[in-house]
């Protein structure tokens with residue numbers, strides 16, 4: 001088994017290792033380092049205007065000729081729901097009082113736009129090697145416009161049914177995202193937090209169900225995990241949490257400290273921050289909201305209620321309400337520059353697979 005395959009040829013990369021495009025935490029410097037090391041660099045662009053996307057692409061291109069991926073959330077327009085806003089307000093009000101925050105917001109407000117024709121047209125001009133989506137796909141005419149421009153389109157699936165829908169829609173790559181994964185889960189619906197499929201069960205079933213190459217994501221942190229994913233039928237892997245400890249990531253001191261202390265069992269999947277399930281370090285807020293077994297305002301409007309609580313904890317001023325995203329394998333993280341991490345991952349994968357021939 002060689003490390004080059006249909007996926008590496010399609011994405012024009014040396015190794016089947018993809019750095020997850022983590023909005024807020026991935027930086028152009030991280031994407032550059034990964035691309036120069038032979039993997040696929042990535043940048044989460046959901047919170048960026050077209051101008052910001054253009055500036056960031058220019059920065060990436062100034063640092064690398066390698067392939068990179070720009071990522072967007074494909075959520076539907078959030079619905080206004082005054083009743084749900086009011087019940088959410090009542091539920092979080094005691095926390096606001098405790099932390100001394102004056103006002104609970106009246107209603108949820110969207111903090112990022114849904115994907116648009118404006119962004120599609122900008123991407124057609126910019127022509128990154130890859131555009132990936134999370135939470136399903138936008139309008140299929142937008143997907144076709146990207147593909148006609150020679151851009152490979154990927155999206156995440158958390159079940160076989162979602163993977164089949166992506167395959168039928170004609171994506172170039174399906175990312176099978178296991179329940180272990182850190183950050184937002186790509187489920188098409190904002191479904192319950194306590195259901196999900198683990199990566200070892202998901203990857204072979206997705207590989208059997210779809211025609212396009214499959215990438216495995218979730219709980220992979222070293223060459224053992226990568227080798228296992230390849231054996232299970234994936235052609236590549238996407239790692240998020242593992243790259244959070246790289247100096248190029250936009251991870252602050254408290255975040256890095258949390259990663260150093262991370263354990264296999266200290267995260268939960270929770271919709272209580274954004275309105276969609278995300279794997280985050282467990283804390284008082286996550287537990288209280290899980291006990292309430294309630295629905296939250298649509299993604300991303302729930303942030304309006306949760307962000308002031310998280311901000312009140314910034315810099316260690318208070319605790320229990322922080323939003324610290326990472327996956328179940330964070331304890332395996334290594335604090336290495338991204339290029340060194342990619343090189344290590346490649347060596348470890350070869351060793352795990354018994355590949356002694358170091359030629360590509």
Ligand SMILES: Cc1cc2nc3c(=O)[nH]c(=O)nc-3n(C[C@H](O)[C@H](O)[C@H](O)COP(=O)(O)O)c2cc1C
Nearest residue numbers: 020022023044134181182183218219239240241327
């Ligand atoms: C901090 C963080 C932020 C993330 N942000 C995004 C994002 O903006 N877009 C996206 O498609 N996936 C995002 N993800 C999910 C990753 O794409 C990937 O599925 C996940 O990191 C894999 O699991 P791992 O963290 O255990 O490696 C994020 C993950 C983390 C840890």
